[in-house]
Amino acid sequence: MISGKTRLIGVIGWPIGHSLSPFMQNAAFQALGLDYAYGPLAVAPQDLDRAVEGLKAVNFAGFNVTVPHKVNIMPFLDEVDVTALTIGAINTVVINQGRTAGYNTDAAGFVNSLAAAGIRVAGQKAVLLGAGGAARAVACGLLQNGAAGVVIGARDRTKAAGLAEDFAGPYPVGGCGLTDDRFRQALSACDILVNCTPLGMHPHPAAMPPLNWQDLKASAVVCDLIYNPAETVLLAEAKKRGHTTVNGTGMLIEQGALAFTLWTGQPAPRSVMREALQRELSIS
Numbered sequence: 038m039i040s041g042k043t044r045l046i047g048v049i050g051w052p053i054g055h056s057l058s059p060f061m062q063n064a065a066f067q068a069l070g071l072d073y074a075y076g077p078l079a080v081a082p083q084d085l086d087r088a089v090e091g092l093k094a095v096n097f098a099g100f101n102v103t104v105p106h107k108v109n110i111m112p113f114l115d116e117v118d119v120t121a122l123t124i125g126a127i128n129t130v131v132i133n134q135g136r137t138a139g140y141n142t143d144a145a146g147f148v149n150s151l152a153a154a155g156i157r158v159a160g161q162k163a164v165l166l167g168a169g170g171a172a173r174a175v176a177c178g179l180l181q182n183g184a185a186g187v188v189i190g191a192r193d194r195t196k197a198a199g200l201a202e203d204f205a206g207p208y209p210v211g212g213c214g215l216t217d218d219r220f221r222q223a224l225s226a227c228d229i230l231v232n233c234t235p236l237g238m239h240p241h242p243a244a245m246p247p248l249n250w251q252d253l254k255a256s257a258v259v260c261d262l263i264y265n266p267a268e269t270v271l272l273a274e275a276k277k278r279g280h281t282t283v284n285g286t287g288m289l290i291e292q293g294a295l296a297f298t299l300w301t302g303q304p305a306p307r308s309v310m311r312e313a314l315q316r317e318l319s320i321s
């Protein structure tokens with residue numbers, strides 16, 4: 038029951054009807070008996086600045102940010118934490134006494150999901166497929182946690198090189214096109230391969246990123262950020278070839294769990310969040 042004391046949280050995006058976060062977060066608040074409520078908020082791109090001001094004015098405790106606002110919201114926030122600044126995108130905002138602070142929990146969410154699957158990042162070489170917002174977060178998470186190298190392969194080699202340049206300096210990172218020799222070399226040295234493109238995602242589950250499987254070491258772990266379907270064609274093929282696989286469900290739960298803690302100050306009930314997510318995915 039929502040009362041005058043309930044702390045309100047939401048997720049802003051456009052469109053927003055597909056978001057699974059309300060199911061995960063409300064289940065978590067209920068499980069811990071916290072008087073919070075979380076709802077989807079459709080915010081058109083041209084209304085973003087007014088929406089941020091409005092959520093402050095009506096005393097929301099915070100909100101998640103999803104496509105297409107993750108980058109564009111940055112100038113409208115009072116503070117941005119250093120990881121979010123490095124990634125160049127925000128997925129979580131905390132509102133405290135009328136001031137907004139932006140965070141990105143996708144990077145730690147990805148790394149935590151690997152740790153939960155028993156996969157080490159430090160000293161490992163990674164290859165990312167795709168150079169969009171998720172690839173930026175994954176690259177940041179891997180590099181901040183001691184990866185020995187990250188190569189970003191994208192159909193647009195200029196975009197891949199640009200992303201790599203943003204992280205260059207302190208980090209061993211490069212970018213190239215998916216058909217470049219550099220990409221084949223990186224693939225043959227790779228310990229962790231991550232699909233950061235939407236290829237294979239519902240409603241087009243037959244799609245798969247282009248890959249020369251012969252180039253990949255048998256010991257390489259194959260990850261897909263996609264969680265619907267739970268096993269993409271890429272992961273099914275990797276499994277058939279003997280690779281350890283990790284899907285995007287763990288990252289989705291972890292990024293949500295870290296946001297939950299930023300808002301409430303409490304550890305998140307991850308198993309409750311996982312159950313809520315799986316229930317919703319099975320009926321959607």
Ligand code: NAP
Binds near residue numbers: 169170192285292
């Ligand atoms: P994005 O910013 O749109 O980036 C997508 C990337 O994929 C771009 O580099 C794009 O290339 C590339 N791409 C798209 N279609 C392609 C194709 N046919 N062939 C080759 N490359 C292609 O999207 P995003 O936000 O990074 O999200 C990427 C995926 O990660 C989505 O499936 C999303 O659902 C998933 N994700 C999962 C989680 C999680 O918690 N599990 C979190 C965030 C994202 P161009 O730049 O050339 O268009």
